[in-house]
Amino acid sequence: MSTADVVVIGAGLAGLTAAIRVAESGARVHVLAKGHAATHWGPGGIDVAGIPAASTPRDGIRRLAGEPGHPYAFLGDDVAAALEWIRPHLAAGGVEYLGDLDTPLGLVPTSIGGTRRAAILPAGQAAALAPWAVGERLIICGIRGFKDFWPEAIAASLARERIWEGGNRPTSVTAVSVVLPGLAPRHNLNALTIAGRFDDPAWRATAIEAIARAVGSVPGSGGRVALPAVLGIREHAAILAALQKRLPAAPFEMPLVPPSVPGIRLYTALRAAVIRAGGRVQIGEMIERVEHDGRRVTAVVSAAAVRTYTVRTGALVLATGGIAGGGLVAERDGRLLEPLLGLTVEAPPADDWLLVDAFDPAGHPLELAGIRTDAELRPVAADGASLFDNVRVAGSLLAGQRYVRDRCGDGVALTSGWRAARSLTAVPAGHAAEPGSERP
Amino acid sequence: MGDSHAYDVLVVGGGATGAGVLRDLARRGLRTLLIERDDFGTGTTGRYHGLLHSGGRYVAKDALAARECIAENRILRRIAPASIEDTGGYFVATPDDPDDYVDGFQAACAAADVDCEEIPVADAFRAEPALNPRIRRVFRLPDGSVEPWQLIESNVADARAHGSDAWTYQRLVGMERDGGRIVSATLRDERSGSVTRITPRFVVSCAGAWSGQIAAMVDVTVTMHPGKGTMLIFNQRMTDTVVNRCHKSSDGDIMVPVHTVAILGTTEQRVEDPDRYEITRDEVAALIREGEKLFPDLGRMRLLRAYAGVRPLYQPPAEVTAAAMKDGRQISRAHTVIDHDAMDGVENFVTIVGGKLTTFRRMAEDTVDLVCAKLGVTEPCTTADAILPNQVPGKTYWLGHRLAEHEAEGGGDADLLCECEFVTRPMLDDFLDRHPGCSIDDVRRGTRIGMGPCQGGFCTFRAAGLVGERARRVGAADVAESADRAILGFLRERFKGTRPIAAGRQLQEQWMISGVYEGGLGVRSLIEHETPEASREVVDVHR
Amino acid sequence: MTIAELIFDAQEEAVGYSSDECLKCNVCVTVCPVARVTDLFPGPKYVGPQAQRFRTGRAQPVQVPGTPFALSPDLTVDYCSGCGWCTTACPAGVKIAEMNSQSRARMKAGKRPKLRDWGLGQTDLVGQMGVLVSPITNRVLFNGPIRTIMEWTVGIHRDAPFPRFGKRTFQSTWKRRQKRLGSRPLPGPDKAVVYFHGCSANYYEQHVAAAAIAILKRNGFETIIPEQVCCGLPMISNALYGDARKKARKNIDALVGYARQGYRIIGTSTSCTHTIKAEYHEMLDVKDDDATVVANATWDICEFLLDLHEQGKLDTRFGRLDEDLPYHAPCQLRSHGIGLPAMELFALVPGLRAADMDHDCCGIAGTYGMKKEKYPIGMAVGAPLFDKIRASGAAEAACDSETCRWQIEKATGTRTRHPIEILLQAYRVADAAGGATPGPLSGAGTRAP
Structure with missing residues (x-):
């Protein structure tokens, strides 16, 4: 009672x-x-x-x-x-949302190589939304052994004009795969397990270096990097900041099939706000x-x-x-x-x-x-x-x-x-x- | 397609019968080509409840058919154990089943040589607690369940080992007739559109419900009466034993445990076109009402989907029966070999119709006997004796094997791409290695990927991703298009199966999956609006 | 019957069939404390509703290499700790944890239980023997080399928390006391309750039993303590269902008479009370009338006290406790579905700053975290909780379940007490300030705090 x-x-x-x-x-x-x-x-x-x-x-x-x-x-x-x-309630829980009702609805690429319309996105996904400049490249960076994100297939699909409704799109789409410390021999990794690893500062430092190397191996400069949405739960903001600083291209997360890490961040922030x-x-x-x-x-x-x-x-x-x-x-x-x-x-x-x-x-x-x-x-x-x-x-x-x-x-x-x-x-x-x- | 198209025999239709005919012809030394317009087993073979008949369902009305079933049942257990689960079968007398039928059942079985033992009902309830407690008598018969696609693969592999071949996605678009002979056949590759002409010495139509369409190409009339049978797939096996009502066979009176699911069969309804039919909610409700007489809790068990198959029903004209009996051997009413030489004056053309999956080998034997007689070949049939390739004697299918294999590796030595059906990445890689250029739907039939409760929601894009990764490796051009087809096609087909049963958890599941795909994954952007996918009114097979 | 009704009904349905409810949505995976920290456990969805589809009553026709030649192909389900978070978070009502427990039992059914699993299940036997020779056992259990040998031989991790045995069992203390007091008429059900002390209060933590008796007395209830045995949960966790059923029967027989007269059965162990309330029925299939009557009469002590409070019958004259009190809600408490009654009671104590640590599982999960191969998993599961408690700087913490208390105490060095000990302390503060209220029972066997 x-x-x-x-x-x-x-x-x-x-x-x-x-x-x-x-x-x-x-x-x-x-x-x-x-x-x-x-x-x-x-x-x-x-x-x-x-x-x-x-x-x-x-x-x-x-x-x-x-x-x-x-x-x-x-x-x-x-x-x-x-x-x-x-907005401030969510920010207090570590998830910042960008965009408002007057932000133009744009197409953001998805993890099955499609696009969806969005305007208001968490900071981790927001970089996908800006209009693509002429010559701008998109790198799809997968994680070796992770079965919910297939960079080759995503890149092949996103390279097609019709996926972008014939409009503004990246000039090139390239797939790379990165071997993250300790994960390569693993099987049945889910987004949450990887997100948990990212929350560990020591692990993440090595992981970010590995991602930077993989991305750096793609010829060209600038552009954006799509990563599966696994960039931590508790420490997401710090991870995102570290990646932004280290990578030559602007990183953003692509949401995956459930369990959804960005969704869990949202839930966690909302729940914390109720309790606070x-x-x-x-x-x-x-x-x-x-x-x-x-x-x-x-x-x-x-x-x-x-x-x-x-x-x-x-x-x-x-x-x-x-x-x-x-x-x-x-x-x-x-x-x-x-x-x-x-x-x-x-x-x-x-x-x-x-x-x-x-x-x-x-x-x-x-x-x-x-x-x-x-x-x-x-x-x-x-x-x-x-x-x-x-x-x-x-x-x-x-x-x-x-x-x-x-x-x-x-x-x-x-x-x-x-x-x-x-x-x-x-x-x-x-x-x-x-x-x-x-x-x- | 190889240098020489000099085949002795062309077999049309890649169901179980066609595969059996191919194997038998090949083993008797005739170089044979089988063609199928889709993948193997996509017609009626892949759309039935999966029962390996003991013959018990026919003992009262067609003892010959029953006798044929039990004989073939024994043969298949020997030559294709891996394709069979030895579930055993119960024939149960519910309060709705007439006493005289039940009382005469054992004698009828004995008369047809069908093994039948009455067991204490308490034993049956102990083994299968979900059974209707009002069942008063139980007979045990050697029913089982069959994996049709694996069976076809084995037959084709044996034929290939004997110098014959089989091509999928090849549609027969025409046959040229010169007087009383078929002189050539024209095939179109359904994927590339390329056309091939071959000149076989003989043509055998194993097109089942579609036989009329094939015969019409050489101005021969075969009047089929396609009968639609609707089946329901339950999410879990509420029984490990095949359960039949002990009465004159009718709608909704059999439950067959097949792999991880259980299938309630079936209905009987004439349809005009074997490619166009629909399943209604009323049909589903009626099936469940009947099924509840076997398992009273059926109404609360989760349904995965509904599907239907079209039986190749054929009522032979009197003269056909007479012609077939010329050689003195009586042919069961269960299937009919139509000799178009005797009937229609086409000397190198035979059609096989009717029958059932359990007796596919016997149907093939009867057909090939006739073909051989006409071609002057005297080799005897050996298909009943030789074990099929990739089969281990006595090693029948066991439900637990995928889990056991995965667990033996510590539960994690391979990525599970399909979590419902335990399809691993190595399994998929292996299948793709053996079937270059196949579709995701072919992969489904070959591996059961996407056949569990989420109906492909979590695995289709993974399969597409793997196909994409492999295709990129060899520099294939249409990676993205084939992934689109896989994802959209799979989601569409699964949706169709859900439609007539939309309720409860399965509708919730469907809604969750559409939410994921239409939301975060943006699946609609993959749809190419210029060429909307033809949406046939056919639900896909699923077991 | 409608599907909507059935969904509610599913609570009563066979555990195995509840996998029909599974949406495959992976929510269970997101909350599993074990899968979070180890790869050895493939997660609740895999071992639960997925594997369930491949479980069959039929034996393997030809053995799959590396698997037992038995009905069950399961191996990894052994790594499920049984904490139950999967069942809690499932949006569709799949009884995942219960399914896993059954599969574990089935997996072990064909095999002789490991000596260790048998030993951890036999809390009565171990307890009786331990108490009998407690100075020796305590020395052994807290002796490094001997614990190392125990790890090698029976597989109990050398660092696993283990309680100290009392000098004698609480039951024998209680009997002596009753003898001393002589026979008195039994007060009615509104003036007395039955106390189910469970193994921990009987063999190790007699101070908890003493606190319970004192708190109940303070609120006008005499305590009746019938002969009783282990509730059976340790046997259920170690897949010894036959033994567990025997314990269930003994307890039901001992308690049903009181329950039928309207006496409530109060327990201080959330695990024991949940076992009697739910697991006799769900896991052991003990569901006769007596079992139901006993289950319906059973209360967790904080649940009971809060119920008294709702009726305005709780003595709320608590003294001031000016302290921070980190509180961990044990997994078993969640299975009761009664919210966090201890937190509501703490709110009645002036000055007490109780804080729910809001962490899923301490990692011990009954006896799971004691096992050699699972100890590191348990410690990793509980690590964030331990950090929070240490960071709080509090002198003591509170938790309703004994094994969790031992785990937290061992891992953090922070004394961890049952909530009623805190409440009793608050009453004592009030008494010391105001004087005249009747003092609590000064039970023999009470450990000096």
Whole structure:
């Protein structure tokens, strides 16, 4: 048994953002989550609106806000504020983010030899974004024996004009491989193991020299070096600085398949911010039920050995994720459920969930599924009536967004988490468990 | 393609039957060429549930077929042990199965020479705890499961050792007929587009459900009735034993453990075009409902994908049966060798249709007997006696072997490129060495890469990366294009298999993988918009 | 039944089938303390849901060279410490650690256990003998050359933490005391609780038992201590399931009568209490009615005290402890799913600056870190924790689990105590200042702090 002013379910970008802001207001916040998910899977950037038509994130927000039912319709105006608010929190956790809503969306190369649109990136990836000068080279530097990064294949792919949509691109793309100390005979290295090695100052000094030698072996000068995203966790900033200093070309990280090191850095920084602000983060909590008294949630009950663990709460932020995160569960019979509160899920009929081609540009109708809310993020029924007074929904659980395809998931998560916290902490004092006033 | 295209026989179709016919012809001294429009085993052979029949499923309705199955079952265990898992089979009487069938089952097995032993139900429940506790009787029969691709490879290897050959990605685009003879055949390389003309003395069509299309090239009519069979792949083996319902065979009444998964079969539905069909959610639901009679918890077990195969069903006209019986030997109704000399006046053309994978060798023997008779060859068939290449007598497949081998090396002496199916970098390198120019999809059939729960999410780009690295080494030009095809093609095919079963964890998995690829990896940028990939309505095979 | 319901239900499902839930997402790999420091362990995803797909009831038809000719092809799973972080962090509810424990048992089932694994499992036997000749054993266990010989012969690392044996068992002390006091009527379940002391308080740390009794008395509870044996966890960790089941049975039989009358069973070892709560059922398949009743009645002592506090029944008149107190939450505590009750209790003590060290695992993981080949792994796993504790400069630290305390003490030189010892100290400070509250039991066998 425990007591909180606000319980946040879900420890992704939306949930942790909400928790930081609630905790900062002086309220007691507990984050309960089953495990880690989207943060550990994603590339660790803050994608706000990476749609092809948009020139900048701000332009993208405007376009998406115009689409029927998109959460940016009511969140769009707050994205800038939320972003500027989170930036120092992340920086305090050792991850600096560069770019803002007016940074032009550019193409950054990826670890399967493709490109993706981005504007707001962690410092470790940001060097990929600048326009390529005439004659500028790109060196893809792999690590011998690391099975999640194949420099030859990446280079071969990125050498093609069409991958860059026919636009600005490096003049040459070259692959090199570096043997890092002690890693060459190793097998089944994962990004995290290598990142752990980089955190060790002695090891990293040798490693950086080896990388410098490999990069130096490529004829020419200047340009940029793409490395797999394994450049440390705790000491990332120092590693990046050392590389920038030592290499003849500007280094940047390419995110990989999970486990995502940049994603873990983001998670670690967010979690640290919650704890610094006085909140709690408990992972491994299998929520059994959410208790409510009419329109007010009163407690969150999770499974424990033989008994349950109850957190009494004055309010709830539901940030359990979409289909990937497990916040929505698809039944065999074609129903889509929100299992914790049984909220109304807005979804197409099952026969229309998925189109035939995985990459159909129209987008699968199921991508839009989620929970519909009012502008205060309170969940609503099919008829638009609000269901709970002290519940806020945040993140990819929100209906109406194609969070992967339109690259808007991070922007929606950040802004809805931020807004959910504001909405809850701004409720006038009166109810014992609800915190008093909003802090600027 | 070599200097001389002077082949005695051209075999069309690289499924199990074609490979068996190739091997038999080669062993009887006929220089033979097998052609396949895709990779080996991409048609019906690769799209079935993987059962090595004991014959038990046929004892009641077709004793001859049953007799043929058990005979071939015994032969295959001897000549191709590595391709077979000796799972054994149960025929179980659920409350839904009629008493008279169950009561007569043992006698019917005995009549067809099929080994059958009734065992205490308690023994069956101990061995397979997931079985329906309401099962009242259990018979044990020598069912097993077969790895079809390895079986084909072995047959082809044996044929090559006997001076014959097999070409993949060669489509038969036409045959020239001069009166009562086929005088030449034209092939097109599906990848380079180059065209080859060959002049065989004889043509054997082993094109299964596609036989009508081949025969039509020389104005011969073979009317096939392609029957679609849908199967579901479960993520884990809820049984180590093949389990059949003890009743007249029907939909959703068999579960076959194959490698790391278990496959629930099957349905029967006529389709017009063997290349175009769809699997619906309703079909999936109906299969699961039936399957729950065998394993009540089936509805809660994770499905990986649904797929379908097209049975080469053929109802022989009366005159065909008569013609086939001319030599005094009765041919089972299970398969039919069509002599187009007798039927259609094309003297050097034979089509083999019907049948099942278990009896592929026997089908080949019957076919080759006829071809040899026509070509005046008197060599006897030796395919039942000679063990296939790369097989060790008695060493049947064991599920634990990949884990065991990896563990014996301390769990880390090789990079696992496919973590679900334990496919290592050396395994992949070895396969690529032996199959130059193959596609990632061929690698999948050869190694099972990408066949586990993540359906290629974590391994396809690794395989593409390795292919890229190797290609760079030899200076190949289209490294990037082939990597694109690999990654996009694989993700598309896996997606198609998920579509009819989209629910629960497998949909979540699909969503996570698309998130990774469409997000941080930017997979869409690989799509070449000028030439959108043809999206056939066919789900890919998967076991 | 819906898939959504099933996902909750999966908690009750067979451990092996929980690999159906696996998304292959590698989150487990990111939190594994062992994989972080050694290559000998290929990680929880590999030995768990991946390897699970290749495990079969069928024997090898022809032996794969280098593997035991048995059902199980597993070898590397032995390097799993069983800390359970993988299960905790998994977003899909796969019971990875439990799966590994079962595979380890299966791997060892066909083989005679190593003498060492058997010895580390037999805490009762070792404890009884150790206490019997404690001056000798203590000398032996703290003697360098002899520890070297132990490492060679039975494979317990020479530097592994080992507790000092008490002069006699806590049980015998308690019995003598009860004899001295004579028979008294048993108070009702609202006035008394059953105490499950476990092996460590019985053989090594009688001061913890004494503190428990004192704290309970302070809050109005008499202590009932029935005959009991080792909970069985050391046997489970060393894959001796048969022996563990026997222990489980004995304990259930000893405790069920009290549990049925409504007495709560309080333990001071988070490992023992979790074993009774969950592992009898999950790992040993002991799931009859008696087992359930006993499990449901079992509480960790801090969980119990916090529950009293929630009901307003905890004596919160703690004296001031003006100190920094680094706190390590043991892995087993996390498996209880009760949050960090010790931290909540520390918050009630004026002046006490308790700080959660926020580190996953100290490396000992029961008996894992004592083994010769795993000792360096354990020390590497715990290194950041040790650094933090040393850096804190605190005079003492706190932790709920005995083996973790020994490990931390050994590695850092910082005295490490059970949270209730800290709380008891706070009560004593209050008593010394204010006077008249009844003093705690001055138990024989209490080690001078």
